[in-house]
Amino acid sequence: MAQLGKIPATVITGFLGAGKTTMIRNMLENANGKRIALIINEFGDLGVDRGIINGCGIEGCEEDDVVELANGCICCTVADDFLPTIQGLIDRDTPPDHIVIETSGLALPKPLVKAFNWPEVRSRVTVDGVVAVLDGAALRDGLFAHDHHAVQAQREADENLDHESPLEELFEEQLHCADMVVLNKTDLLTDAERSKVEADIRAELKKPSVKIIATEHSRVENAILLGLGAAAEDDLDSRPSHHDDGHEHDHDDFDSFVVSLDAISDPANLEKRLIDVVRQFDVLRIKGFLNVPGKPMRHVVQGVGERFQRYFDRPWADGETRRSELVVIGLHGLDRAAIEAAIKAA
Numbered sequence: 001m002a003q004l005g006k007i008p009a010t011v012i013t014g015f016l017g018a019g020k021t022t023m024i025r026n027m028l029e030n031a032n033g034k035r036i037a038l039i040i041n042e043f044g045d046l047g048v049d050r051g052i053i054n055g056c057g058i059e060g061c062e063e064d065d066v067v068e069l070a071n072g073c074i075c076c077t078v079a080d081d082f083l084p085t086i087q088g089l090i091d092r093d094t095p096p097d098h099i100v101i102e103t104s105g106l107a108l109p110k111p112l113v114k115a116f117n118w119p120e121v122r123s124r125v126t127v128d129g130v131v132a133v134l135d136g137a138a139l140r141d142g143l144f145a146h147d148h149h150a151v152q153a154q155r156e157a158d159e160n161l162d163h164e165s166p167l168e169e170l171f172e173e174q175l176h177c178a179d180m181v182v183l184n185k186t187d188l189l190t191d192a193e194r195s196k197v198e199a200d201i202r203a204e205l206k207k208p209s210v211k212i213i214a215t216e217h218s219r220v221e222n223a224i225l226l227g228l229g230a231a232a233e234d235d236l237d238s239r240p241s242h243h244d245d246g247h248e249h250d251h252d253d254f255d256s257f258v259v260s261l262d263a264i265s266d267p268a269n270l271e272k273r274l275i276d277v278v279r280q281f282d283v284l285r286i287k288g289f290l291n292v293p294g295k296p297m298r299h300v301v302q303g304v305g306e307r308f309q310r311y312f313d314r315p316w317a318d319g320e321t322r323r324s325e326l327v328v329i330g331l332h333g334l335d336r337a338a339i340e341a342a343i344k345a346a
């Protein structure tokens, strides 16, 4: 048993807003004393996901068990950022029982799995499994279609679709690298839609052994999620990638920036403007926090495409500056000035 004594690491991939952070929160809430360290690969320079996890108040979830990678792309920062981070975790006096890595929704998973073959890491950690979280509602809406002929035909028929979007490719990378697929947001699907989406995913998967688990709010038992024993770092060949020829992906495919706002007294009105922004520009995801005057709690905003959620998540801490900040993530070439103006328009 080559894996004996190694710390298992689970890599969680999935497109923007699929439900990765939600899954991690569930996992921490049900850790049952297992010490789980989290490595979060944020896209953009505002640690929103960290904020959501740290604000959770989950017992046993210690502040220093959450480590954030500074740069948005793991595959380019493996040596400078990721390896030292993982080394730091395993060199602790009490190393974690399990390491969970949430990749940015736009990251390629395979270079990350490859990084576990780095000598000092390989001897101590194994990739227990790669889990792909998928947004069932987005798939139903055909946002990441698998039928390339249809997509191509659609592109040719529609002048607005002339650019070769890298999104399908990224989506395939995540599926092909996965040991388990979590089909999330099934509350938004009918039974027939769910069967269709599952069949589409099954057709795209390369390994018949990969299980597809349908979930609402990313609820999967830890016993199912953790302990897959995949040793993915030894099994790279079964995970085909568009980038296996060494061709680097183009980091300019995506943009992200932070918009700082004044206090927001009417979040519902702001949401309307955000939906307009998503409709007008190539924006994929908007998320962040708002300072609502007169409210003791921080207000979270989460947008995936045109679907927005808002809620008060926790009280502002003593000494914490009450701020309103949103991260906007989209395809390269976002018109930042126009988007900022549209968001701020009274």
Ligand SMILES: Nc1nc2c(ncn2[C@@H]2O[C@H](COP(=O)(O)OP(=O)(O)OP(=O)(O)O)[C@@H](O)[C@H]2O)c(=O)[nH]1
Pocket: 014, 015, 016, 017, 018, 019, 020, 021, 022, 023, 049, 104, 105, 184, 185, 186, 187, 188, 215, 216, 217, 218, 285, 287, 302, 303, 304, 308, 309
């Ligand atoms: N209706 C519905 N909403 C969900 C479900 N799972 C998650 N959401 C919502 O979808 C939004 C995105 O969820 P997250 O868990 O932040 O997604 P993520 O994959 O971490 O997103 P990124 O960090 O942007 O990549 C949040 O508003 C969630 O509350 C689900 O099963 N059904």
